[in-house]
Amino acid sequence: MDAAMTTDTQQPTARPSRTMPMAAPAVTSTSAAAAPTRIRLEHINAFYGQKQALFDVNLDIPDNTVTAFIGASGCGKSTLLRCLNRMNDTIPGAHVDGAIRMDGTDINSPEIDPVQVRTRIGMVFQKPNPFPMSIYDNIAYGPRTHKLYGSKADLDELVERSLRRAALWDEVKDRLNKSGLGLSGGQQQRLVIARTLAVSPAVILMDEPCSALDPIATAHIEALIDQLREHTCIVIVTHSMAQAARVSQRTAFFHMGKLIESGSTDQIFTMPKLDQTQDYITGRFG
Amino acid sequence: MNTPATPAIGARKIHPADTTFRLSLHAAGAIVVIVLLSILAIMFMGGKLAFDTFGLGFIWGTEWNPVTQIYGALPAITGTLVTAILALCIAWPIGFGIAFFLTETCPEKLRTPLGVAIELLAAVPSIVYGMWGFFVLAPFMSEYVQPWLTNTFLWIPPIGDSFFWFTAPPIGVGMLTAALILAVMILPFIAATTRDVLLSTPQLLKDGAYAMGATRWEALTGVVIPAVRGSLFGAVFLGLGRALGETMAVVFVIGNAIRMPDSLMAPSATIASVVANNFPEAEPGTLDLAVLLALGFILFVVSFGVLAVARLLLRQERMS
Amino acid sequence: MKQLTAATRARYFRRQLVDRIMGGLCIAAAGVGLILLALILWMLFSNGLGGLTLDVFTRPMSQPGSGGGLANAIVGSLLQVGVGAMIGAPLGMMVGVYLSEVGKGSRFASVVRFVNDILLSAPSVLIGLFVYQIAVLPFGGFSGIAGSIALALIAMPIVARTTEDILRLVPQAYRDGAIALGSRENEVVRKVVLPAAFGGILTGVLLAVARIAGETAPLLFTSLGNDVWSTDMTQPMASLPMAIVRYSNTPYPEWVSLAWTGAMLITVGVLVLNIASRFSYAAVAGKQGG
Numbered sequence: 001m002d003a004a005m006t007t008d009t010q011q012p013t014a015r016p017s018r019t020m021p022m023a024a025p026a027v028t029s030t031s032a033a034a035a036p037t038r039i040r041l042e043h044i045n046a047f048y049g050q051k052q053a054l055f056d057v058n059l060d061i062p063d064n065t066v067t068a069f070i071g072a073s074g075c076g077k078s079t080l081l082r083c084l085n086r087m088n089d090t091i092p093g094a095h096v097d098g099a100i101r102m103d104g105t106d107i108n109s110p111e112i113d114p115v116q117v118r119t120r121i122g123m124v125f126q127k128p129n130p131f132p133m134s135i136y137d138n139i140a141y142g143p144r145t146h147k148l149y150g151s152k153a154d155l156d157e158l159v160e161r162s163l164r165r166a167a168l169w170d171e172v173k174d175r176l177n178k179s180g181l182g183l184s185g186g187q188q189q190r191l192v193i194a195r196t197l198a199v200s201p202a203v204i205l206m207d208e209p210c211s212a213l214d215p216i217a218t219a220h221i222e223a224l225i226d227q228l229r230e231h232t233c234i235v236i237v238t239h240s241m242a243q244a245a246r247v248s249q250r251t252a253f254f255h256m257g258k259l260i261e262s263g264s265t266d267q268i269f270t271m272p273k274l275d276q277t278q279d280y281i282t283g284r285f286g
Numbered sequence: 287m288n289t290p291a292t293p294a295i296g297a298r299k300i301h302p303a304d305t306t307f308r309l310s311l312h313a314a315g316a317i318v319v320i321v322l323l324s325i326l327a328i329m330f331m332g333g334k335l336a337f338d339t340f341g342l343g344f345i346w347g348t349e350w351n352p353v354t355q356i357y358g359a360l361p362a363i364t365g366t367l368v369t370a371i372l373a374l375c376i377a378w379p380i381g382f383g384i385a386f387f388l389t390e391t392c393p394e395k396l397r398t399p400l401g402v403a404i405e406l407l408a409a410v411p412s413i414v415y416g417m418w419g420f421f422v423l424a425p426f427m428s429e430y431v432q433p434w435l436t437n438t439f440l441w442i443p444p445i446g447d448s449f450f451w452f453t454a455p456p457i458g459v460g461m462l463t464a465a466l467i468l469a470v471m472i473l474p475f476i477a478a479t480t481r482d483v484l485l486s487t488p489q490l491l492k493d494g495a496y497a498m499g500a501t502r503w504e505a506l507t508g509v510v511i512p513a514v515r516g517s518l519f520g521a522v523f524l525g526l527g528r529a530l531g532e533t534m535a536v537v538f539v540i541g542n543a544i545r546m547p548d549s550l551m552a553p554s555a556t557i558a559s560v561v562a563n564n565f566p567e568a569e570p571g572t573l574d575l576a577v578l579l580a581l582g583f584i585l586f587v588v589s590f591g592v593l594a595v596a597r598l599l600l601r602q603e604r605m606s
Numbered sequence: 607m608k609q610l611t612a613a614t615r616a617r618y619f620r621r622q623l624v625d626r627i628m629g630g631l632c633i634a635a636a637g638v639g640l641i642l643l644a645l646i647l648w649m650l651f652s653n654g655l656g657g658l659t660l661d662v663f664t665r666p667m668s669q670p671g672s673g674g675g676l677a678n679a680i681v682g683s684l685l686q687v688g689v690g691a692m693i694g695a696p697l698g699m700m701v702g703v704y705l706s707e708v709g710k711g712s713r714f715a716s717v718v719r720f721v722n723d724i725l726l727s728a729p730s731v732l733i734g735l736f737v738y739q740i741a742v743l744p745f746g747g748f749s750g751i752a753g754s755i756a757l758a759l760i761a762m763p764i765v766a767r768t769t770e771d772i773l774r775l776v777p778q779a780y781r782d783g784a785i786a787l788g789s790r791e792n793e794v795v796r797k798v799v800l801p802a803a804f805g806g807i808l809t810g811v812l813l814a815v816a817r818i819a820g821e822t823a824p825l826l827f828t829s830l831g832n833d834v835w836s837t838d839m840t841q842p843m844a845s846l847p848m849a850i851v852r853y854s855n856t857p858y859p860e861w862v863s864l865a866w867t868g869a870m871l872i873t874v875g876v877l878v879l880n881i882a883s884r885f886s887y888a889a890v891a892g893k894q895g896g
Contacts, residue, residue: 092711115790118786118787119787119788122786125782129777130783131784131798132801141784141798142787145787145789145793145797196786196787199787301790304790307708308708311700311707312708315715315718316718318701318725319717319721325728325732325733328736329739379635383631384638386632388636390632400639402881406877406881409820410820410877411847413851414869414872418646420855473642502629503625503628504621504625528727532729558731558823562731578735582731585731585732586728586732589732590724593727596727
């Protein structure tokens with residue numbers, strides 16, 4: 001448990017860079033004073049039928065922070081992400097042991113309703129997936145399902161607020177009743193984020209949200225993520241280490257279902273404790 | 287600044303909406319199965335009197351005499367099988383040709399209209415085919431085709447005089463005419479099903495063949511057909527299943543003579559035509575009705591077998 | 607470049623020839639198909655159009671020479687097809703939803719799918735006989751309701767199959783999105799999947815209606831047909847197919863003409879429904895494209 005425990009984020013922003021084969025990209029976001037833990041993962045073991053995908057993962061995910069899961073394909077980072085909002089429940093034969101504690105409750109317990117977990121923990125997928133409905137109906141879907149509003153005016157306001165938070169309002173305010181599928185890829189992903197925000201989740205999970213987008217759209221989304229962490233806890237799975245370095249404050253590195261190392265993004269990218277981490281970061285594999 | 291604290295996530299409740307949802311859907315599925323089993327059971331019970339009276343020999347009995355109340359199913363069974371298989375032999379090559387044309391050699395612009403035309407043909411109600419057969423084909427057969435067939439083949443002994451060839455008086459109705467109508471009926475069906483099968487072959491297979499310099503025909507016979515052979519047979523069996531049970535197209539042109547046929551041109555009967563023709567006179571509770579229901583049971587069992595085989599062949603390759 | 611040997615060239619030409627001949631035969635086959643359709647439509651219209659007067663729609667069936675029409679048959683068909691569709695289509699949709707969304711990998715679902723496929727191609731004469739035994743004999747008489755039940759049993763597997771097929775085409779991404787927002791199973795299906803598939807489901811229903819509109823054999827054993835005007839579904843009921851059967855093999859020219867007109871009307875109705883179903887499918891295909 002020790003090697004994988006989170007290191008403290010008490011260092012000042014700039015570190016003197018050592019002689020490393022690859023200079024880590026500068027992390028511009030400031031590391032705040034230690035943020036409280038939002039989710040604590042304890043002894044997570046995940047199985048797809050007989051095949052084990054995660055081995056004894058222990059991790060703290062702090063609030064108001066962007067935590068990045070990185071690692072080679074198939075290392076289990078997406079599986080772990082999906083554990084957090086009980087999405088693995090929908091896969092027949094999938095099975096997760098261990099405790100996932102949020103606000104004192106173990107949300108992985110079979111006694112807890114996964115539907116309610118998902119109203120507190122939202123998810124954005126790799127390929128933008130707006131529903132084949134109008135933009136307004138897309139955003140309103142969550143609030144309507146969970147009856148989160150009083151009157152139509154309330155709903156209108158909620159839709160507008162969500163779209164503003166997702167930095168999409170100005171672009172779509174004149175065509176709220178047009179289909180969500182008519183937007184560009186980057187806009188669709190922001191629509192999905194707005195849809196997720198409409199139910200006011202405490203945590204947003206993002207599974208490679210930019211891999212289907214062009215660089216400009218990606219930059220928009222990353223800026224948005226940085227704004228969102230002010231009010232939300234964000235966990236992002238990413239293939240791109242540059243993205244992890246740009247956008248996150250904490251990073252966890254996985255390999256073959258095990259958590260190898262986690263710590264502040266700064267530290268992981270400039271001075272990883274384990275050779276394995278360093279090998280991945282410098283592109284020796286994956 | 288912390289994110290707003292979340293209210294405690296509650297315990298799992300069983301939601302009545304979901305339960306009703308699942309239950310009602312399962313019930314719908316159950317109804318489907320119950321319907322099939324009921325059909326089999328009720329048909330059998332209805333025809334039980336016939337099986338009790340004649341035993342299993344009912345199936346092989348060749349005499350059908352309402353007056354003496356001696357019934358046998360073999361004439362109807364023979365008529366059904368002969369017309370269906372003959373129809374299949376005629377329809378399958380043409381249907382296959384159409385399917386190949388649609389998928390390979392047809393110019394792009396014609397593809398949709400032709401496909402639509404085939405599907406419209408398949409949608410024409412069977413009674414229309416029956417009328418066409420009765421008013422158009424049967425007279426045509428009796429005036430031109432059948433005399434020609436008789437004259438042409440009669441002088442080739444022993445074909446001319448032997449069983450199942452063209453030796454009956456040319457009255458236009460009979461197994462041959464019925465087979466032709468059936469062929470026309472199942473033609474679009476076979477064309478459409480075969481086209482779907484051919485369309486589902488991966489382009490990669492065909493590209494590989496063309497890359498080696500094969501002609502279209504060679505690519506088809508050498509690569510595509512072997513790859514989808516099972517599904518093609520499935521399509522054929524599906525067409526056979528259709529032809530076996532077809533009623534209205536056949537009932538007008540088969541002549542309704544319930545005896546063992548001695549010629550393709552002789553009036554004959556199929557199970558479906560016997561049932562349809564004799565139903566009005568059959569009183570409930572009598573042997574007359576029971577034999578009809580027994581015939582229906584036999585038809586259902588045969589169709590079931592053919593359709594089950596067809597489905598196995600088609601789904602097997604669809605899934606892989 | 608090496609000169610091709612005579613043998614190779616000969617073989618090449620022969621292969622081309624085979625290909626050309628086969629190609630030509632296939633064109634001929636397609637021609638046969640088109641000619642058939644044209645012939646049938648021409649036959650229907652040339653014989654049926656002549657008898658198409660207003661009387662056909664306004665006057666019920668009656669004795670030859672007294673100027674009858676097909677009104678009661680048309681109404682009877684509409685009623686039985688309508689009720690049959692109202693029973694069979696929702697049931698079929700539920701089966702389709704079950705097979706695609708809820709049953710998925712279960713063994714029971716495989717059985718249901720198999721049985722549904724058998725029912726789909728089952729001879730309609732047997733459906734008629736079956737309904738005769740359960741809905742006519744026990745109740746002492748033929749009826750429009752029995753006819754509707756028989757038609758419903760034919761429509762149901764068609765709708766089930768097309769519904770399942772179209773639901774499978776709905777991208778899993780939509781379901782995932784809805785689940786991630788905290789929807790329950792029935793909400794995912796009701797609010798996201800079914801609306802997305804609506805056009806395709808409608809196609810299936812239209813196709814099923816087109817099919818049962820033209821069915822004769824099931825009605826032969828259940829609603830029998832009725833020469834007088836009646837909308838009472840507990841009594842024998844007239845229908846276009848039965849009227850055609852009744853009027854076809856008779857020596858009265860007016861009746862034969864009416865039979866042709868009736869056949870033409872049914873065929874036109876069926877073809878229109880088929881074409882309409884294509885537009886419905888195109889509408890949903892367009893939606894998914896975005």
